[in-house]
Amino acid sequence: MSAIVSAPYATALCLSVFFYFIIYPIVVYFRDAKGLRRYPNMHPLSSISSIPFMIVAHGGARSTYLSKLHQKHAVIRTSPNTLSYGDLRAIKDIYGHNTACTKDTSYVLTAGSHYHLADVVDKHDHARKRKLLSSAYAIKNLEHWEHKVADKTARLIVHLDKCCTSPFPLGTIPNPGDVNVDYRAWTNFFTLDAIADIGLSEKLGFLDQGNDRVTGRRIDGTTYQCNFRDCLYQNARKQSLLVWPYQWYPFINKISNVIPFYGRMGSFARDWEGIPLELAHRRLERYRRGEKLDDFFQALMEDKGGNPNNLEWGEIVAEVSIMMNAGSATTAIAMTNVLYQLLKNPTMMTKLVEELDGALEDDDDEDDGGDGVVSYDKVKHLPYLRACLDESLRLFPPTPHGLPRETPPGGINILGDYIPGGVSVAISAFVAHRNEVQFPQADKYIPERWLGEQGKALQPYFLAFSAGARGCIGRNISYLEQTVVLASVLRRYGFALSRPDWEIERLETMNWLLGEMPVKVWRRERSTVSSCRGDG
Template sequence: MFYIPLLALTALFLITYLILIPVIDYFRDPKGLRKFPNMNAFSGITNLGFMWEAHRGFRSAKLYEMHKKYSVIRIGPNSLSYGDLNAIKDIYGHSSKCIKDDFYKALAGTHYHLADVVDKPEHARKRKVLSAAYALKNLEGWEHKVADKTVRFIRGCDAHCTSPLPAGQSKPDTKDLSLDYRAWANYFTLDAIADIGLSERLGFLDQGNDKVFGERMDGTIHEIPSYRACLHGTAMVQSRIAWATDWYLFNSKYTSWVVPAFRRMWRLNEGWNDIVYHRASKRLRRYRAGEELDDFFQTLMEDKNGVPNNLEWGEIVAEVSIMMNAGSDTTAIAMNNAMYNLLRNPAILTKLREELDAVLDPEEVIAPYDKIKHLPYLRACLDESLRITPPTTFGLPRRTPPSGAPVLGDYIAGNTTVSMSAWVAHRDATVFPDPESYSPDRWLGDKGKELQPFFIAFSAGARGCIGRNISYLEQTVLLASVLHRYEFAMERPDLEQARWETLNCMPGPLNLKVWRRDLTAEMGEEA
C-alpha cells in the first residue's frame, strides 16, 4: 500500500527538480543569460539540448551556421559559445581570469593530469614538472625516434605500392586502394609517443594493426584486439554525456546498464584503462630496475638533477594516460587531414613537392628535420590544414571566476561556462577570407604572423597544448618523407571524408592508392 504514495512523491520530486525548477530559473534569469539566442529549444532549460546535438555527431557545424548570425549562443542553462575571435583573449588568453570548467573534473579519474587539472597553482606545479620533457631543445634528442617510426611507416607504404596511375586517369581501381592512411597515421603516432614517452616499442607499424596487451589492476595480462577502438570508444561515450557535468557519474552508470551501444563503448573504456595501466606498470618496473632512459616517464619520476619528484602512482598513471591519448590521436588526425587536403588540391600539392624536392636528395628516404623544419610552404600547408580541419573542434570550456568577468565587453556572471570552437573560430571570414578554401598562402610572410593570435588549433594562453612542438616534429618529418617518395590517389579527387565529432573531430578511413615516384626521371625532365 505504501508504494503508491512513494511512487507519487518520487514522480513529484523528479518533475519539480528536472522540469519545474529549470523552467522557473530560465524565466527568473539570475545570470542574465536569456538575452542570448538558444542553440535549440531546450538549451536554456537543460543540458540535454547540447547532449542531443552531441549525439547527432557534429555539433560544431551547427554552431558555425548559427554564429554566422550571432556572436554569442546559449548552448546550455549555464553555458555560452562565442563566435567572435576577439573573445579568444578574454576566454583563453594569459590575462584571462577564467579557469578550466567543471567539465574536466567530471571526466577526471582519481588523479588529475595536466589537461584536466582545474586549480591554477596545481596546474603550474604540473607544468613545471612536465615542461622539461616537452621543451623545444628535446626535439633534437627525439628526432631519431620519429625517424625510426617514419622508416617503419615507409616499409608499410612499400608493401602497399601499386603500379602508377595511368596518365590522364584520376580514379584508381578500387582494389588498389589498400592503404588506409588514417589508420596508418594513427599507428605512427601511437608508436612514436610510446617510444618518446615510455621507451616502449608497440610495434603497430610493423604489425600493420593495433593489437596490444592490457593489464588489469589485479595484474592479469590480456590481449586487446584494437588500441584505437578502445581510445575512440572512450572518446565517443564521454562526448555524448559529459555536458551534464553534475549528472556525469549517474549517466555513465545508467547508460552502461540500460543502453547496449553505450555498454559496448564503456567496455572499450575498460580496455583503454588496462592499456594505460600496463604501459605505466611496465615502465615503472624498468625504472625501479635502474634503467635511466631519455623519455617522458623519466621526467615524471625525477628532475634533471636526478632528484625524485615523488609523484603519487595515480598521478603518474594519469599523465601516461593523457600522453597516450592526446599525445597520439590529435597528431594522427592532423596527419590524415593534411594528406586529405593536399590530395583535394593538386596544384598546392605540386607546389609543396617542388619545395621539398629542392632540399631533399632523390635517394633520401627520411627527410632530415634540420633540412625541412624551416620550409615556409610546408609549415603553411600544415597550419592551413589545422585551420580548416582542426583535430580538436569542440569549444574547450572555461568558467568565469565567482566575481564574474568581461567577455566581448559584456559582463558575464560568475561561474558561467564560456567556450569557443576552433571549427567556428577558424571560419571567421573577416580574419580568414574565403574560409572554406584550403589556401596555405595565407600563412606566408607578415600576413601569416598576423593570423597567429586567431589560430587556436592548440588552444591558447597558459593552458595551450604543451605537446605542440612534438606534434609539428612528427607531422613535418612524416609528410615530407612520404610526399618526396610516393604519389597518392583517393577513390576520387572530390572525395568527402566522413567525419564525426567526439571531443576531437574524428575522420573516417582514408583509403589510398600509393605508388613510388620516379625522382630521377622527374628531375631529369626539369633539367
Template sequence: MFGYVLAAVVALSSFSYFVLWPVIQYFRDPKGLRKYPNLNLLSGITDLGFVYEAHKGFRSDALLKAHQQHPVVRIGPNSLSYSSISAIKDIYGHNTKCLKDVFYDTLAGTHHHLADVTDKLDHQRKRRILSSAYALKNLEGWEHKVADKTARFITAADKHCTFPLKAGTIPTSEDLTFDYRAYANFFTLDAIADIGLSERLGFLDQGHDLVTAETMDGKLYKVNYRACLHATARAQSVLVWAYSSFPTLWKLAPILSSSYKKMVKLNEGWNDIVWHRATQRLERYRKGEKLDDFFSALMDDKNGNPNGMEWGEIVAEISIMMNAGSDTTAIGMNNAMYCLLSNPAALSKLRQELDAVLDPNEVVVPYDKVRHLPYLRACIDEALRLFPPTTFGLPRRTPAEGAPILGDFVPGDTSVSISAWVAHRDEKVFPEPEKYRPERWLGDDARELQAAFITFSTGARGCIGRNISYLEQTVLLASVVHRYEFALPCEGWQPNRLEAFNLSPGPMPLKVWRRYHDQDVK
C-alpha cells in the same frame, strides 16, 4: 498502497527537478543569460540540449550555423559559446581571469593530469615538471625515435605500392590498398609510446593495433588500442555536458543502450592499456634502466632528484600522453594528406619546395632540412585550421566576481568557450574559410592569423606537446610527399567525420606508388 504513493512522490520529485525547476529558472533568469539566443529549443532550460547536439555526431557544425547569425550563443543554462576571435584573449589569454571549467573535474579520475587540473597552483607545479620533458631541446634527443617510426611507415607503404595510375582514370578498389588514416595513427601511437615510455608497440610493423592490456589484479588480455581510445572519447563527449548528471548518465547509458554498453566496456579496456604500460615502465625504472623518455621526466628532475609525484598522478599523466599525444597528431597527419590530394596545385608547389632541398633517393627526411621550409609549414597549418583535430570549445569558467568578455560583463561561475571549428571560419580573418589555401599563412597578415589560430589552444593552458606534434607531422609529411604519389578513391571523395572531443576522420584508403617508380614497385 504505500508503493503507489512512493512512486507518485518519486515521479513528482523527478518532474520538479528535471522539468519544472529548470523552466522556472529559465524565466527567473538570475544571471541575465536569456538575452542570448539559444542553440536549440532546450539549451536555455537544460544541458540535455547540448547532449542531444553531441549525440548527433557534429555539434561544432551546429554551433557554426548558429554563430553565422549570432556572435554569442547560449549552449546550456549556464554556458555561452563565442565566435569572435577578439574573445580569445578574454577567455584563454595569459591575463584572463577565467578558470578551467568544472567540465574537467567531471571527467577527471582519482588524480588530475596536466590537461584537466583546474587548480592554478597545481597546474603550475605540473607544468614545471613536464616542461622539461616537452622542451624544444629534447626534440633533438627524440628525433631519432620519430625517424625510426617514419622508416617503418615507409616500409609499410612500400609493401602496398602499386603501378602508377594511368592519366584520366580512377583507382580500382583492388588498388586502394593503403589506409593512410590507420597508418598515421599507428605512427603516432608507436611514436608516443617510444618517446613517452621507451616501449615499442610495433603497430606499424604488424599493420594493426592489437595490444596487451592488464587489469589491476594482474589479468592480461588483448584489445584494439584505437577502438578503446575512441570509444572512451565518444561516450564521454556525448554525456559530459550535463555536468551534475554525468555520473548518473554514465551508469544509465549502458543499461538503456547497447552501443553505450559496448563503449563503456571498451573504456575499461583503455584503462587497462594505460595501467599495463605504466606498470611495465615502472618496473624498468626500478631495475635501474636509464632511459631518455617522458616517464623519466615525471619521476626525476634534470638533476636526478625525485619529483615526488604520487603514482596515481603519474598514471594519469601517462594516460593523457597516450591519448592526446597520439590522436590529435594522427588526425592532423591524415587531414594534411587529404587536403593536399584534394588540391593538386598545393601538392605540386610543396613538392617543388621539397625537391629543391632533398636528394631524389632520400628516404627519411632529416628534420633540420625541412623544419624551416615555409610552404611545408603553411600546408600543415592550413590543414590544422580547416580541420582542427580538437574542434570543441575548451570550456572556461568566469571567476566568482564575473568577468568582461568582448566588453560585456558575464556573471561569475558561467561556462564560456570558443570552438576552433567556428573561430577558424571567421571570414574577416580567414577569407574563403572553407578553401584550403596554404598561401594565406605566407602573407603580410600571417601574425594576425596566428593570433586567431587556436588548434593548440593558447595562453597558459596551451598545448604543451605542440613541438613534438610539429616534429612528427613535418618529418612524416615531407618524407612521404617526397617519395610517393597517392590517389584518393575518386575526385571529390571525402572521409566520414565523427566528432567526439576530437573531430575524427574515418578510413582513408589510398592508391600509392613510388614517384621514382622504376624502383621497388610491384
C-alpha cells in the same frame, strides 16, 4: 493493500520528477540570476535544459552546427549555464595568459583518481605539473626525439614500399585492388609507436605488426588483450555524448551502460583504463632496474638533478594516460587531414612537392641512411610545407570542440560584457577558424594565407593547439612528427584517392573520429612532380 499504500508514493515521485525537471528549470530561467537570458538560445529549450546540446552532440557535427549559428550571433546560450562565443576577440578573454577563467566542471567529471596536465583545474597544481614536464617538451630537446621519429617513419615507409603499385595515367580512376593502404590507420600506428617510444622508451610495434593489439592491466595485476584505438576513441566518444548535464553525468554515465549502444562504449572505456596502467607498470620496472632512459617517464620520476619527484603512482599513471591519448590522437588526425586536403587540391600538392624537391638533393636519401626518411633540419623552415600543415589544422582542427572554461567567482568581462561567476564559456576552434573576417573563403583550403606577414597576423586566432597558459605542451613534437612524415612520403611516393569525389567520414567527439582513408600509393619519379595528384 500494498498497491493502495504505494499509490501516494508513486504520485509523490511523479510530482517530484515533474517539478525538478520541468517546473524548477522554468523558475530558474525566469529568475535569471546570472543574466544569461539576454543571449540568443541555440534551441528554444537550451535556456532550461542541456538536452538539446546532447542531441546535437549525438549528430556528430556539434561545432559545425554552432559555426552556422555564429554567423548570425556572436554569443549563443547552448545550455542553462553555458555560453558559446564566435567573436575572435573572446579568445584572449577566455584563454589568454592573464585570464581569470579556469577549466570547468567537465574536466573534473571525466578525470580519473588523479588529475593529469590536461584536466587539472587548480592553477597552482597545473603550474607545478607544467614545470615538471616543460623541459622534456621544450623545442631545444627535439633533437633528442628526432631519431625516434625517424625510426618510426622508416617503419612506415617499409609498409608503404610493400604496397606500392604502378603509376597510372592522368585523369583515370585507380583499380580498386590498387587502393590498398588505409592511410588513417597507418599514420595512427605511427603516432602511437612514436609517443610510446618518446615518452616511455616502449616499442609497441604497431607499425611492424600492422595492427594496434595491445596488453591492458587490471588492478589485481592480471592482463588482457584489446585494440588500442577502439578503447581510446570509444571512451572519448561516450564522454562527448553524455557529459553535458554536468550535475547528472555520473548517474547517466552508469545507467547508460544498460543500453547496448552506450554499453559497448563503456566496455571499451574500462579496457582503456588498463592500457596506460600496463605501460606505466612496465616502464617502472625498467626504472627500478636502474635503466636511465631519455624519455618523459624519467622526467616524471626525477628532476634534472636526479632528485626524486616523489609523485603518487596514480598521478604518474594519469600523466602516462594523457600522453598516450593527446600525444597520439590529434597528430594522427592532422596527418590524415593534410594528405586528404592535398589530394583534393592537386595544385597545392604540386607546389609543395616542388618546394620539397627544390630543398632536397637526389643524394639526400643516401645521406639520411637510405631509408627514405627526410631529415627534419632540411625541411623544418620550408614556408609552404608549414603553411600546408597549418591550413589543414585550421580547416579541420583535430580538437574542434570548444574547450570549456568557468568564469571566476567574481565574474569577468568578455567582449566588454560582464559575465557572472560560475558560467561555462568557450570558443570552438572550428568556429573560430571559420570566421570570414579573419579567414576569407574560410571553407576552402588555401595554404597561401599563412605565408609572410599575413600569416603572422593570423596566429592570435589560430586555436589548433588552444591558447594561453593551457595551450598544448606537445605542439613542438606534433609539428616534428607531421613535418618529417609528410615530407618523407611526398618525397618518395605518389598518392591517389579511390575517386575524385571521395569524402572522408568525420564524427565529432571531443576530437574528430575519422573513418578509413584508403589510398593508392606508388613510387614517384623525382622529375615529374605531378605524380602526386588528387584527380583520381
